[in-house]
Structures are given as structure tokens and as C-alpha cells.
Amino acid sequence: MSTCSLPNGDEFFLLPEIAEALRCSVKTVRRLIQDGKLKSSKVRGRVVVLKSAFLAYLGTITTST
Structure with missing residues (x-):
């Protein structure tokens, strides 16, 4: 993944x-x-997704199974 850093890190x-x-479309x-x-x-x-938001989503899908 290529990323772009923001001032807040x-x-x-x-x-x-x-x-x-996510291996999806x-x-x-x-x-x-x-x-x-x-x-x-x-x-x-x-449309962009912050890394923190992506990690939060991953947390919801890994804990729900």
C-alpha cells in the first residue's frame, strides 16, 4: 500500500x-x-480512508468472529 502521511502522523x-x-472489490x-x-x-x-479508521474496522471484523 502506498501511503501519504498527515501532520498528525x-x-x-x-x-x-x-x-x-481486504481482497475485495x-x-x-x-x-x-x-x-x-x-x-x-x-x-x-x-474518497480516502485514514489508517486509523481502517485499523478500527479491522478490529471489528476480527473480534466479531
């Missing part, structure tokens, strides 16, 4: 990068965002 990922990490990632399961933001018109 967090990083953000683009949707294709999240899809690759970008459409599925968009659905997770729409359902409120994965938090996202818009930066210059592009």
Missing part, C-alpha cells in the same frame, strides 16, 4: 488500496463506507 489510503488489502469498499462500517473522508474530490 496518520496516513490515508485510496479505495483501491483498501480493496486490495472497490464496490464492496464503497458499500462498507455507505453502510457506516468504514469511515472515510474526501480530499480534493477523492
Whole structure:
């Protein structure tokens, strides 16, 4: 995953990068965002997911099984 660091030390990922990490489609990632399961933001018109939000989502799926 290529990342871009923010001043607070967090990083953000683009949707294709999240899809690759989850081994799913970008459409599925968009659905997770729409359902409120994965938090996202818009930066210059592009939807991005903060690393902290991605790790929080991973925590919910690993603890629920």
C-alpha cells in the first residue's frame, strides 16, 4: 500500500488500496463506507480512508468472529 502521511502522523489510503488489502472489490469498499462500517473522508474530490479508521474496522471484523 502506498501511503501519504498527515501532520498528525496518520496516513490515508485510496479505495483501491483498501480493496486490495481486504481482497475485495472497490464496490464492496464503497458499500462498507455507505453502510457506516468504514469511515472515510474526501480530499480534493477523492474518497480516502485514514489508517486509523481502517485499523478500527479491522478490529471489528476480527473480534466479531
